[in-house]
Amino acid sequence: CGKKSDAEEKTSEQTLIDVGFSQLGAESDWRIANTESIRNSLSNENGFNLTFDDAQQKQDKQFIAMRKFIQQEKDCIVLAPVMEDGWDTVLQEAKDAGIPVIVVDRRVNVQDTRLVTAWVGSDFRKEASIACEWLKSYTESNGIKPEELFIVDIQGTLGATAQIERSDGLKNACEKYGWNLLEQVPADYTQAKAKEVVSNLLNKYKDMNVVYCENDNEAIGAIEAIEESGRKVGSNISAGEIMIISFDATHSGLKMVMEGKIALDVECNPLQGEEVALLVKKVQNSDEFHRYTYVKERAFSMDQTVKTVKLRDGDYEITTLTEDIIADR
Ligand code: GYE
Numbered sequence: 001c002g003k004k005s006d007a008e009e010k011t012s013e014q015t016l017i018d019v020g021f022s023q024l025g026a027e028s029d030w031r032i033a034n035t036e037s038i039r040n041s042l043s044n045e046n047g048f049n050l051t052f053d054d055a056q057q058k059q060d061k062q063f064i065a066m067r068k069f070i071q072q073e074k075d076c077i078v079l080a081p082v083m084e085d086g087w088d089t090v091l092q093e094a095k096d097a098g099i100p101v102i103v104v105d106r107r108v109n110v111q112d113t114r115l116v117t118a119w120v121g122s123d124f125r126k127e128a129s130i131a132c133e134w135l136k137s138y139t140e141s142n143g144i145k146p147e148e149l150f151i152v153d154i155q156g157t158l159g160a161t162a163q164i165e166r167s168d169g170l171k172n173a174c175e176k177y178g179w180n181l182l183e184q185v186p187a188d189y190t191q192a193k194a195k196e197v198v199s200n201l202l203n204k205y206k207d208m209n210v211v212y213c214e215n216d217n218e219a220i221g222a223i224e225a226i227e228e229s230g231r232k233v234g235s236n237i238s239a240g241e242i243m244i245i246s247f248d249a250t251h252s253g254l255k256m257v258m259e260g261k262i263a264l265d266v267e268c269n270p271l272q273g274e275e276v277a278l279l280v281k282k283v284q285n286s287d288e289f290h291r292y293t294y295v296k297e298r299a300f301s302m303d304q305t306v307k308t309v310k311l312r313d314g315d316y317e318i319t320t321l322t323e324d325i326i327a328d329r
Helices: 006-014 029-041 059-071 088-096 124-141 161-177 191-204 216-228 251-258 273-284 323-327
Strands: 017-023 048-054 076-079 101-104 118-121 150-155 180-186 210-213 243-248 264-267 292-294 299-301 308-311 314-317
Touching: 017 029, 017 059, 017 273, 029 048, 029 216, 029 251, 029 273, 048 059, 059 076, 059 088, 076 273, 088 101, 101 273, 118 273, 124 161, 124 243, 124 264, 124 299, 124 308, 150 161, 150 191, 161 180, 180 191, 191 216, 210 216, 216 243, 216 251, 243 251, 251 264, 251 299, 251 323
Parallel strands: 017 048, 017 076, 076 101, 101 118, 118 292, 150 180, 150 210, 210 243, 243 264
Antiparallel strands: 264 299, 308 314
């Protein structure tokens, strides 16, 4: 093919990239921020024509959306999968139709990893290590013995990467450090479910003193349940307070950190839109791109006892929260 005529050049310039985005749901503040970020970055002004679908936390609905996008011959599909398993068939269908699929946030577990063009998201194992290493240093500094810790894990949606890796990280730390893990219970990343679950756990375990919540909405539900039961949330376990550890660092989560109600909040960055937009363009232009991109994240605490934690790849600094950081979310 020869050089394009001026007219052809103009049309291709004006052509928007047709993208279908299958978002898993709207279960949390994190998710809403993630949707907004992707929608804003994949806007008409930026050269995209985006079709959005909310699957209400149902994988079947994601299959339907994906097949609709394939039928509509989208240029690219962006998929935020609800869980890891079960994607082989539909991803093969996209591949057969020649449509690249960019996976965001959680990952998919497929036999042929080439079915995924690229992935953008967080290192959930690292997030869990930060939380557990912080708890270890904190308790050691305060003379709390490992066997005095009675922990419950309020899990996310079972089978989601963030759940699998945050739950595993805690379980391994409990085994390694000799902490008591009373129970691991799923609450679907929602405030309402977490409140219900924690109310039941409070009745069951009088000695429970740490609630490890796998996201901020769950942490807020847990705080409500604990306060309604007449107990106090806070870092002073020895004085009978129940410590909350959480993930996401959303606006409402960080407000709870500021008030001392969440002891540590490990950030999970939902702002993946710009990276996704860049990737889609690179894929379309057959430019080189990274297949796996991890977004940068921090961990916030108001308690100054632990300033750094030791991770496998070196020291990790805990950020002291300021009003500016909260205002930014
Ligand atoms: O932590 C939670 C959301 O997969 C990282 O899903 C995401 C998690 C996030 O509902 O708030």
